[in-house]
């Protein structure tokens with residue numbers, strides 16, 4: 113995981129300590145990052161736990177770092193200081209310090225750190241959105257994607273795709289469970305749905321493209337590699353340990369590249385063949401900005417033109433950024449509702465009361481726009497199970513002050529939104545699933561409330577937020593309206609496993625197996641394929 117380095121070094125350490133050598137040396141050499149004396153009332157750098165020689169705290173990030181950082185913050189306070197090989201880092205763990213990073217010093221922390229894996233997957237530096245530094249290319253790419261995918265107007269235009277995909281999900285679950293006779297792995301079908309949806313927004317012709325399972329698996333492989341930077345990024349002298357990972361990344365990248373290249377070539381051909389038709393998707397928008405030999409795109413300025421590599425990098429990030437995160441949130445959401453049948457019943461009742469004609473039709477977004485309890489459920493799921501628990505890391509460009517500490521430039525910053533959500537002093541009964549806590553409260557997911565930040569905040573806030581929130585609400589509403597959910601034999605709501613597994617995203621450790629008993633046979637049987 114995050115650091116193969118830690119594993120490699122720990123294995124070396126394990127072997128050596130068996131020989132009785134290294135354990136002794138490391139123990140003697142380990143450092144404590146301590147509060148240095150205050151200068152003018154400010155403290156130079158936040159304290160942290162003992163750092164190992166060379167690797168510092170890299171080993172702490174190897175497994176569920178958000179949990180480890182939360183525990184450390186209990187001991188070291190709202191800002192934990194870390195040393196990750198050659199890089200200094202802070203992890204902020206309270207709404208006030210998160211606000212300082214994401215709002216007060218938004219511009220200073222609006223850059224992403226550079227890792228070699230990103231450069232390899234994304235065809236160079238600053239080619240896309242998520243891992244691009246704060247530069248004109250980032251602004252341009254983010255604007256292109258926002259306009260093509262998630263402005264209010266675009267959300268409205270693409271509503272039919274979201275509905276069709278939810279409808280298809282209902283039918284697929286129905287069929288796979290043989291009409292409610294056997295259990296299904298919910299997360300898998302939800303991931304396939306979000307994958308199909310994203311692919312259709314990128315390529316409107318992709319509706320019946322086979323091989324979505326293969327693409328999903330590849331995206332998971334890409335994400336897995338992204339989640340563990342190379343050792344050389346932190347300790348250049350040890351970059352020889354990266355050799356296998358580099359080979360693996362090159363292989364996956366080549367496979368992914370051939371898919372993206374084929375997509376672009378096919379579309380260019382289709383655009384040549386049909387001068388009039390409009391594809392109305394992200395691919396079309398990107399290709400309309402393709403740079404010609406002079407580096408321009410039609411009449412657009414040079415800086416507005418995109419190279420083919422930039423297009424592929426953007427496509428890869430949109431595929432990688434939205435599919436798993438949205439699916440995980442839906443899966444955690446249904447699992448919480450199954451664990452809390454009272455909430456499920458209340459939600460079902462309030463949805464049904466809001467429907468224009470009760471019965472078996474697919475629920476549309478407009479039907480549930482005013483169901484406040486659904487909004488509360490979505491917020492509560494995102495609070496307890498933020499799919500990206502420590503946001504995407506930022507890096508500072510100037511010296512600034514966080515939590516009374518002076519933070520030098522080039523410091524990595526993690527915002528532990530998972531930890532903030534589970535802090536009893538911020539959220540009473542923090543570990544309980546209580547959607548009611550949002551009733552009558554003006555707390556939204558859009559990054560203005562620093563106690564609730566599953567999508568981040570500031571200029572680097574999640575670009576896909578409106579899409580993600582709509583899909584989570586729409587899917588949960590339809591799943592509980594169209595099915596009665598039973599747990600497989602021997603399981604009860606109380607024993608439903610809610611453990612987290614390891615990884616960049618907040619995956620469930622144990623698959624959610626459920627038996628969906630259809631409530632209205634006709635809708636599901638007639639759902640479009």
Ligand code: HEM
Nearest residue numbers: 242433434437438499500504567568569572574575576580
């Ligand atoms: C429940 C689903 C999702 C969650 C929890 C989520 C979460 C996040 C988080 C935490 C960030 C980093 C924010 C920060 O650094 O402050 C982010 C960035 C981003 N997300 Fe999402 N995301 C989700 C869905 C999506 C979807 C559906 C898309 C695209 C269609 C998307 C596209 C992006 C992009 C492009 C960025 C980079 C923004 C930038 O750096 O300027 N996300 N997301």
